[in-house]
Amino acid sequence: MSRQQAIGKLLLGLVFGVIGLSTHASDDWVLFGGHIYTAEQTIEQPEAVVVRDGRITHVGSLHEAKRLASSDAEWIDTTGKMVMPGFHDAHIHTRLGGRSLTGCDVAMAPDLEQLTEMLRGCFSSTDEPWLIAEGLNLGFFGQSGPELPWMNAINSDKPMLLRASDGHSVSINSVAMRLANITVDTETPEAGVIERDALGRPTGTLRESAMALADRVVPRETLEDRLHMASVAVKEMNRLGITSAFDAWVGSEDIDVYRSLDDQGMLTVRIRAALAYGRGDLFTLDSPDDYERLLANRAELSTERFKLAAVKLFIDGVLEGETAALVSPYLSDEGGSGHLTYSQAYLNTTVTELASQGVQVYTHAVGDGGVRSILDAFEAAEKALGETDLRHQISHLQLIHPDDYHRFAELGVVANFQALWALPDEWIMNLNLPVVGMDRVQRMYPIASMVEAGATIVGGSDWNISSLNPLEAIEVALLRQDWIANDELTKAEVEQLDTLNRSERVDLDTMLRAYTSTGAWAMHQDQETGTLSPGKRADLIVLSHDLFSTEPQSISTVEVEKTFLDGKLVYQKP
Template sequence: MQADLILTNAKVLTMDPERPRAAAVAVAEGRILAVGAAAEIAALAGPETKVIDAGGRTLLPGFVESHLHLGLGGAELADLYVGGLHGPEKLRAAFLKFATENPDRALLMAQGADYAMLDHPVSRHDLDAIISDRPIAMTSHDHHTVWANTAALRAAGILDGHATPPGHEVVMGEDGLATGELREFEAFGPVIALGGLERINLGIATGAEPATWPGEAERDEDKLYFEAGQKHCARYGITSMVMMDGNRYTLELLRELQREGRLLARVRVPFHYKPHMQHSELDRAEAMARDFNDDWLSSGFVKMFMDGVVDSRTAYMLNDYPDQPGHRSVPLFPPEVFNPLAAEIDRRGLQIAVHAIGDGAVRVVIDGYEAARQQNGPRDSRHRIEHIELIDRADVPRLGALGITASLQPPHPPGAMDFPLEPTLERIGAARWKDAYLWKTLRDHGAPVAYASDWPVTDVSVMRGLQAALTRQPYSADCADERLSLMDSLHAYTAGGAWAAHMDHVTGRLTPGLAADLVLLEADLESLAPQEIGGTEVALTICGGRITWAGEGWG
């Protein structure tokens, strides 16, 4: 068979232990035809073969973004970004400029807000002082808190409060009105809806489907968010992605994009199970897994939140928060609820992925996975824990022993990339810093590791994430160096992510027969110092043999 495409004169890192390095790759009919020496691969060229000289640049399997929110990220590309801004003057200037540029937007939404961006807790009054006659709001960098002004609260119908499930809160003031701080998704959902994102927000807020199935015009509008998100990810070398929010509506939108030739990456979408649901709701998850199961679009797993985040003290801890004695938060699924639920999901042959940040939440999840295994017997489940920002040392070896994937985000540790040190380190407490963000420790104890960004929580750039993974520093003398090597980190962004998503039979390695998912970087990665990696551009992104991104001069 002749090749459709050959990339040659490359530093090929295959992630295939049988042949870890090569100089050229041949592609035919959307799959890897051959990997080897330049002369060997050149023999596969025909008169119609496109040949690309990589010029000694690094060629890798396409990156697997193991944890992101695709539609929400695509929508947020049009929002104001306030990350790194501190003080009311800078915030005011940014909002006023954005308001002038967007006179018709129903909601002026900002992203990337820092919990410590003002010298006091943000309230609606702070935002009213910026703009009072239009709804404005801003989302925290972790996406678990929104602050809204009075106009937004009134328009959303929550100025006088709003009934929410445990773990979600419209914070109320002494005056009987909302302060403007909205904690977790069902508290700020009504504000998000003001911006026209109610439908695509369902997959993370409630797990429900639209009350009335959207018409063609509405679906076309929502598809644009997913398309924008895919295009954004493609420029960073991403060819496969695992969404951590979703419902059937999400899958149907992506299927329409697939049929229209507008699906640029392989996407895996979960069924989001919420605490108010009954086990019978898992019939929906099984139907999604059955109806969406090809190499491009699939489901097959259930996502849950066990807790919130450290900065808002909604992460569930085994011990009191050092700066708030008596408070540990609560698990959204208590053990007596989670254990039988995990067993039922596992019995149905579905994978489980649970957001767990505090060490208390991590333990509840591990206990539940262990209970499921004891009840149903071992199988190739590849259940996952997302984030694991704090873990009790006694629980570290349990992940490897139970085959639980550690789904980790290199941009998340405070100070590693964009997140500030505070208030996170204060919330964790100096005595527990040594138990935070234990990537290498978990890997060394046998846990499979997958890396991701959690976009739009952080920048989706894999190169920036890789630099963060390789340059983060211990917080104190009693903290170990938790960095993985360059090759182990690349594995976590490629083959490790594919394995964690049950996609390793399709992608993640450059080996004959697998999908032609590749990323060509604008550098010889191994020649760069770690602190130089983040600025590396992507020259080409290729998914299924199709170029989905071409940098300048590569089109």
């Protein structure tokens, strides 16, 4: 049996297990009665949206909707609710998100004690040879991360691997350490960190490229595993109103799964994907030859709902472990300014080469030094090639030097924020503050400053690193505080809650556009999605409440009631 036949057989079983969401014959709809948010400038507030054959045919008066609607159209009364374009998540990892949903995920543990109990509970009910968990909160530990005594106390019989929720470190117990042959004599890989004690002995946490020392002995996921994880992840996106998403780091295995899901009619979300850069030894998913082949064949590998059109570059690491590149040094005893993955000359050449091939460059940069380095590379490419419309992106942007704010607009670079991180949580206050100082903490995630500087901003979750729910991120962007702790507070009480730099708060319309019209533009699909406009695809959602009539601290409690893709109902709240 060929690889494609195997994929088809696996998916066929999944297809037969899906219960149709709607028995409505024509898939023609009229939505009326609620607040219709179009994500574009309108003179009058629309009263109705008409959908026919997967496209929006009318946004406007109810009278005209009655005239244009087909005789068998279903009329959906959304009184008290809100109709809007589907969310565009500008940064996800579909397979990793599915892995969290189908495995042991501890991201919601509120403290170390409950984290420990959650892990013990997960591991007591599994017969798997390895104990693996996702979403470890490093904010519960010191600068060196989890250490062997704590991990061995959880389990000392089987190999255990805990993936940190930032995606840039893993922690392993002594059994796993022995299997991976990590000892005091193990050399630290280039651009990696092996946390050690005063005698040089590894203490259990591996960062960046050092993670590969453990990953190489962990059992590989099977084809069936990957298909199952992806299908579960897509359903979760549907549930949260996400109709388009940018998968920020894919390789050949991910591409096979996306193509197969779309072939079987199971890819009920539009995916634009960034191929993992494949030259060198860091952050790669395929061999250099396979990378070059995939890049050359990107158009042929794309499908109706899956587009392979970008390349992902990691410019630096993260502040935890001091691998993010900074303009000014860290304040820790070690000092230093972090690490750039590539020399400036190499990065300039790489970005220019990709841009010359019409490839959108999608990047990870956390520190202000990393951000400046990739901006310099984009500037070098523009000087070499002239202006392009590739809509390059820099994702994360925890720190941007103020001198660089204006360069995003000047270079046409998209600022891709994970707004859910813009609050004074244990990561920032316990791990980041001691090594960068309060002045830089107050500059973190400068969304309002970037808007004021004329930058194009989009919103992404970085799921499974953090919550997939766009409404949670939108609330944090508006308030810059804990979106769970403020649920039951009055407006006056909300203002007393710890906040990360109030001056960086933005308004609701700014964030809704970041997740709709601007998100679609950044994905090169603004002619098809992102606004409720006649002629565009009917990718839209119905929310349980009107966000503009909801207190900001309650936005995260609003639910998606219906999700439509191409006019077909792909999710309906039970």
